[in-house]
Amino acid sequence: MQISEINYVNFRNLKDNNLKFSSKFNLFLGKNGQGKTSILEAVYFSATGKSFRTPRQNEIINHSRERTGSFVVFEDSISKKTLSVKLGKGKKEYSYNKKRVKYDDFHGKLNIVSFIPEDISLLTGAPGVRRSFFDYEISQANKEYYQDLKNYTKLLKFRNKYLKEKKHNDPMFDIYQNEFIKFGARIIKKRLDYVRNISILLNLNYRKLFDDKKELRLKYSCFLGELKKVETAQIEKLIQEKINQVFWQEKRYGFSLVGPQKDDFIFLLNDKEAKSYASQGEKKSIVFSIKLSEIDMIIKEKKESPIFIIDDISSYFDSLRKESIIKYFKKRDIQLFISSTTDLNMASKNFYIEKGDIYEEYDQCKKDNRGSRDQK
Template sequence: MLVEEVKLIQYRNYKELELQFHPKLNILVGENAQGKTNVLEALYLCAIGKSFRTNKDQEMINMVKESAYVKVKVKKQTDKVDIEVLLNKEKNKKIKINKLSLTKYGDLLGNLNIVLFSPEDLKIIKEGPSERRKFMNNDISQILPKYYYTLNQYNKILQQRNKILKDFRGKKFDLEIWDEQLVNSGTWLMIYRRNFIKRIALLAKLTHRKITDGLEELEIHYDSNIKVKDNDEFEEIKNKFLKQLKENKDLEMMRRLTLTGPHRDDMIFKINGLEVKNYGSQGQQRTAVLSLKLAELELMKGEVGEYPILLLDDVMSELDGKRQNYLIQNLKNVQTFITTTIIEPLNIKNKQQHKLFTVCNGEVSTISSK
């Protein structure tokens, strides 16, 4: 999978920009706040349908304009795909695939698969469960688009169930209908998540072992709110879910909130048996995330048959020389986009195939291409 070209019009600080990319390594170098990350954000937008920096589409539009346009040309093993996104300050965004308008954002997923690694990804380890659920949701949705629809359905049911609980004022009401719907969607989410984490955990463990020369062992576990076992099947999980809902009913009525379900799931990262969030050094936390990101690449390759695009947004400064070299040397088969303020520490070899861009105040120039 390759991004051949991107076109931006009134996107962030770009009035108009058109770039052709190298099939291997693309490096955007420049000072901070010049527009390097904006290019990566545009690629991510065309893959996921949203930004990785903001929840407001309007913020991606040039401040003095009413709309923005992004087009990405993608080359896959079997075909070519043109993805267009039109952003408008007054309307919902519009997405087209090969000039055909999409009625559902979920239909975008899978046309361009992307793995993003930025300093913000350290939140996966350092911060609360919502960051880890966000990671699961984004990744599984790319691999399995039906997960995206199941997640949306679950969230709508959860929202309605919470509304009923919040509106409770000592009156009698029945949650059974909502419980049944919540459990059906939620059970599938847990199965998808369990299977995903099982696969990515093995890949991350092997990668982490190589990076640390076998001195550290990384474990990743699915911490299900329903305590799902590896061998539990749909009906077993569903029955456990229903039972836990009934047991928590009085507490939920008191707190006016749904306390049971995959919306409270988590992931646990351990190195040599100790939880990384609480006991890992900063270096160990960074290495764990690096291992996770490299595992994402391999997992997507195994699922869809070709490597995704890798975006490295100012992440090299977060890694020491050893980990930088390991990363660069293991990206030979992956089209990669790197943003950086300084090129020298990347240690790009003269013979290494790459394209180098300089970014300054919304203007991009090609320095070299090999």
């Protein structure tokens, strides 16, 4: 997939603009605080309707405006398409090929993977950070998972409500619980399959790019304990057994104590938990490798390569790691959007950013010696 063009208005500090992209490398160069992350965020927002740096969506609207919007033209293996998102006054509107659609019909049309320095929390943060990340990523590759997760979240809410209100003898409780078990088992099964597949890619990518002497694995830590080659029906049985064991406590506390909402994903470097064992540099490399593996998973499932966004590459990686990343992407057919304070010396379409104003290399030549050129 490739984004050929973007239009945005009132997006953070960016001056309203229309930009045409290269199908390969797009590099955004500028000093700190000029808008490099914001332009990458605008691209991500157009594709997903979300920001990669904040869950508080109103933050992306320019301070002096009430609405923002962005529009992208992209191509997949079949045809040219468009997506747009408008946000303002607490409302969000999605369009696909210029027709208003619900989020469910917008989500997953344009696959995109982002890497920002804050992603280190994937390793160092709480289990919820990893769950949200993997849930989103599995959904990108597998639409069924997204629906299962939506259903499960609803059923968990119902189950908790009935437990809280001590209505566990209500016949509806059993109906909800059966569905809760069914969808819970489907989620666990899909997570198990995903982790098994991505773990192989993760190790390959890590060794290829960063350290061929170490083994990196991802493990799914499920509330049911170690699960090997189980089918969904068996998982359902195991969940039921677990519920039987803790039901007296659930009634007492008034909420669900079991379910995939309790699970975690563990990164193991040479069989030791990377969260506490790996060095800072290794942690960064692990997070980058999981993003590359996500790309590979999307290609495997969808037969299309997603777009990849890398924010602040110059300050995040040392020159050796940077070189190895650039070398890696030269050989791959993936459209890249990268921000950096220094030039990366790769054949790319360069955009210069100054106080939210973005101009291309060509336009830059026409400018009389001001701007970001001296940063190279």
